[in-house]
Structures are given as structure tokens and as C-alpha cells.
Amino acid sequence: MSDITRLCVAHRYSEASIHNGVVYLGGMVPEGDATDIQGQTADVLAQVDAHLAACGSDKSRILRVQVFLAHIADIAGMNEVWDAWVAPGHAPPRATVQAALADPAWRIEMVVTAAQR
Amino acid sequence: MSDITRLCVAHRYSEASIHNGVVYLGGMVPEGDATDIQGQTADVLAQVDAHLAACGSDKSRILRVQVFLAHIADIAGMNEVWDAWVAPGHAPPRATVQAALADPAWRIEMVVTAAQR
């Protein structure tokens, strides 16, 4: 039995790997119909919640978040949704930079590292 | 004796560090003559294979890959080479964004985190 667990393994990539109590999520991008940054951020954060739950973790146990925004000016709108979502007292270290994403309709991609419970 | 092992330590950076069973590679960029994305991706993945081997790991044990493409439209060409390389059943979480790289001739840079065997 392997000491690495993977979540939703497809041919190209998986959604998460777990090793030694640490959860490494892949880049989460919007999957719904939202076109604005608030809606896309909520979409991505809901995926983060779901994947962390599937990995035996949750948003109070995030170790770091890397945020890529297609338009850095979206950071204020992203923060609105983030601030309402983040677990009080457990806000993780974060880094936010601008980068064009694989689909021009996507405004945000988040890469989360967390600890299992 | 240190609990951190480094690979190919130069003055400015090393190629990898290992700590507590986790391998952190630096950003791998093309070293050969390839100018297209397929050739440069193969070049970078060969370096990933070699460095992981030197660190007591391999491509079936990757925990996450961050891919930076100078031109996001290269993602399809990168995926062609990736899909033929990735270890079936062990595809890692991945995040791919666009970013200009240190040498304008480089089309791809990959940052790999893996587990030792």
C-alpha cells in the first residue's frame, strides 16, 4: 500500500495528493457559470472546501495559498469573498500575483496546501 | 549531520533539497537546443526524472507540479508530451499559468515537489 493517496486521479492529473499528513491540492479554477471575480472566487473556494473535506482537512488547517489572478485589479473583489470565507483565527499565509490562465474566461486559480486533521 | 540534503549546491541555488522525506526541486528550465514546446517539455521532464532519481524518488511519487508557460497557448503541446510521460495511475495535482521566464528562449519552467521512496 502506497504512502501517497491521490484524489480523483485522471490520466493527466489528480485533484489532490496526500503524503505524511500534508494535502497538496492542484490548481482550482472556476467550474460554474460565474463571470465576475466574486462569483468565480466563491466557486473556487467551494471546490477547496470540498476537496479538503475529501482529504480529511478543512479551511482552518490551510498551510499556504497561492493565488493567481488573470487581472490583478480583481484582488479587491477576491478579498471580499475571501474575507467572508476564511476561518477566523486561522487565516493562512497567502501570495497573490497576476498570471494569465489556461482558459481566458477564468479570472482566478488557487493552489492550496493544508494539513490533515 | 544536517537533516536537510541538497543536490548540486552552487553559490546561487541548488537543484533540490530533501527534508523529512519530501523532495523540493527548483524551477527546471530547458537546457538543450529545442525551441518548440514539445521539445522543451521533454527536456524539462528528463531533468525532473534525473533529479528525482538522484533524490531517491521518481515520477510516480510526485506530490504537485507548478507549471509556468511563457505562452499559455503552449498548454496543448505541453500536455501532449506530459500525457505520454506521466506515470499511469499516479498523475499528480498540477497548476499551469502563464509567466514570462528569465530567458526569452524558454517556453516552460516546472517546479516539482515529490516524496522519497
Place this chain on the structure above:
Amino acid sequence: MSDITRLCVAHRYSEASIHNGVVYLGGMVPEGDATDIQGQTADVLAQVDAHLAACGSDKSRILRVQVFLAHIADIAGMNEVWDAWVAPGHAPPRATVQAALADPAWRIEMVVTAAQR
């Protein structure tokens, strides 16, 4: 008592998290008045030193550094300051790419992962 320690927890984010002997810093950006890359790099590296010290680590124990430069041409100037700062024999793996940052005055953002002593 939690197995995750956080440094400087604000509502939106913290400066660092520590889990299982690994220190995850957030994105460090310039806080002083420097406008050139040398001054901003020195500013960011001083913050890295301070935060690593607060987390029971130091620059000889860095596992990986991700560098984002607003202007990739600044890499030579960043390297001047980096080369004078890095712990001889302990240079970490590093990846440097270009990305626009949240404040247009910032030329550099660094994301550091390290091991506690």
C-alpha cells in the same frame, strides 16, 4: 492545542504557518521606501530573515524559494543582493518568473518554505 502554529494572524492572512517542522511563509513584498530592485530585494530578504527567526528557522534551512518579479529584467539586480545574502553551502532551490504584483510599486515578491531547527 493545535499542531499548526501561525505567525501574525490577521483577519485576511497570516505571515507564516508551521506544521510538522516545516515553515510556510506568505508572499513577502517590500514594506520600505526602496524603489529599485536592489533595495526592494534587501527589504524582502530582511523580512524573510525576521520571519524565519520567529519561526525557529534561518536562511541556511530554506527548502525552496519562489520569486515573482514584476519585471523579469530585474533578475540580475535581484541576484546581486541574493548572492550576498544566501548562506554559503546552503543555497536553496529557487524558481523565478515574471508576474505583476498587487501594488504596481512592488518589483518583487518572494514565497519561502523552510525547515525548523
